[in-house]
Amino acid sequence: MVCFRLSPVPGAGLVLLCLVLGAVSSYALELNLTDSEKATCLYAKWQMNFTIRYETTNKNYKTVTISDFSTATYNGSTCGxxxxxxxIAVRFGxxxxWIVNFTKDGSTYLIDGISFSYNSGDNRTFPDAKDKGILTIHDPVRYRVPLNNIFRCNSLSTLEKDDVTQYYWDVHVQAFVQNGTVSTKEFLCEKDQPSTTVPPVIPTTTRSPTTTPVPKEKPEVGSYSVNNSNGTCLLATMGLQLNITHEKVATIININPNTTDFTGTCHPQAALLRLNSSNIKFLDFVFAVKNGNRFYLKEVNVSLYLVNGSVFSIANNNLSYWDAPLGSSYMCNKEQTVSVSGAFQINTFDLRVQPFNVMEGKYSTAEECSADSDLNFLIPVAVGVALGFLIIVVFISYMIGRRKSRTGYQSV
Structure with missing residues (x-):
């Protein structure tokens, strides 16, 4: 936990902000805004990121993901x-x-609107952008919340307008906090509310359905890549099988690379590969550099639709998989499991990844996983054992043949 004590905001007292810093695409932001009497007047904790599609001078389209808020400042946030x-006003990059406005209306308050602005003239973020300038997207969300209630929405919420998609999850916010104390009473968003659907009546003579998932065949292997201004910066080849447990129901999903879109970003210390499809809002693989000479899979974030219509979202930025030296790739042909949480695991097949130092769009020499290394070790051992057994058989045959020859020359 890294905390920043910011300068006083005019008319709003002292702002105390704590950021739980993760790798790219997973910053949990927490804001405790106080008034002139140092009493909490607004509290918010949330996670977010953005994807922006823009046209280039070559009349192509590129997509960038904005998820690094490590340079954020909060001057302009005010209790009102x-x-x-x-x-809440957040400025970064x-x-x-990013600005959220709140208004009070009788016994309720409104999360009144969200404005997001970006500078397409920033060549580093938007290389070769055709149109340059400050662009603003405004969404009048109009969430109405009872006073003295904290609004909670752990499920993923998406706002799409023009070429910008905004993602929010793990949202907790209370405006117009009373008596300086954040309420423990929660007002849930629609996605977080328990289902009111009445379950079907199952006759006592009928066997209830099992929650054990039906095993699926091996997923098809897909090839994914991320490009930047210098060319290909990330390569990944893998078959992916998602194992989900939600409300005691287990589900297995094989990712079809033919119907899966991919994008991402590359930075010197972190790289992101994002997959999405009709039922997967996003599946993020975040790689990081450690000790200046190795890379590894540090983080996985997922949000997808289940067959019952609910949204399943999980994030873990404290992983340690697929470790290999910088300048090489990581390879594991055998099935491998990435355990993101107790409710979500990813099985990989025929895996090969290189998130850094890709040269000429090709994989570098691979560092193999221990499972493949064990297999490679066993093959020569097996060959050696077989060869030794063959030598023993030949020797025994020779001795038997020689003994028979001697018997044939004995005098009668």
Whole structure:
């Protein structure tokens, strides 16, 4: 936990902000805004990221993911007064800003609107952008929450407008906090509310359905890549099988690479591969550099639709898989399991990844997983054993043949 004590905001007292810093695409932001009497007036904790599609000068389209908020500043956030409304203002990167406005309406308050601005003239973030300038997307979300309630939405929420998609999850927010104490009473978003569907009546003579998933065949292997201004910067080849347990029901999903889109970003210390399809909102693989000379899979984030219509979302930024030296790739042909949580695991098949130092769009020499190394060790051992057995058989045959020859020359 890294905490930043920011300068006082005019009319709003002292702002204390704590950021739980992860790798790319997983920053949990927590804001405790106080008034002039140092009493909490607004509390918020949430996770978010953005994808932006833009046209290049070559009339092609590129997509970038904005997920690094490590440079965020919060000047402009205010508890509100007679002249200014209540709002959270976050500014980060080069020309990015995100503002949420709140208004009070009788016995309720509104999460009134979200504005997101970005600078397409930033060549580092938007290389070869055709149109340059500050662009703003405004969404009048209009969530109405009872006063003295904290709004909670752990499920993934998506706002799509023009060429921008905004993702929010693990959201907890309370505006107009009363008596400086954040409420323990939660107002749930629709996706977090328990289902009101009445389960079908099962006759006592009928056997209830099992929750054990039907084993699926080996998934098809797909090839994925990420490009930046220097060419291909990330390569991945793998078959993916998702194992999900939700409300005691187990589900297995094989990812079909033919119907899966992919994008991502590359940075010197972190790289992101994002997959998405009709039922997968996103599946993020985040790689990081450690000790300056090795890379590994540090983080997996997933959000997908289940067959019952509910949304399943999990994030873990404390993983340690697929470790290999920088300048090489990681390979594991045998089935391998990435355990993201007790409710979510990924089985990989014929895996090969290289998230850094890709040269000429090709994989570098691979460091094999221990399972493959054991197999490679056993093959020569097996060959040696077989060869030794063959030598023994030949020797025994020779001795038997020689003994018979001697018997044939004995005098009668």
């Amino acid at each position: 007064d007679h002249q200014n409304g209540t709002k 080069s020309g990015f800003s």
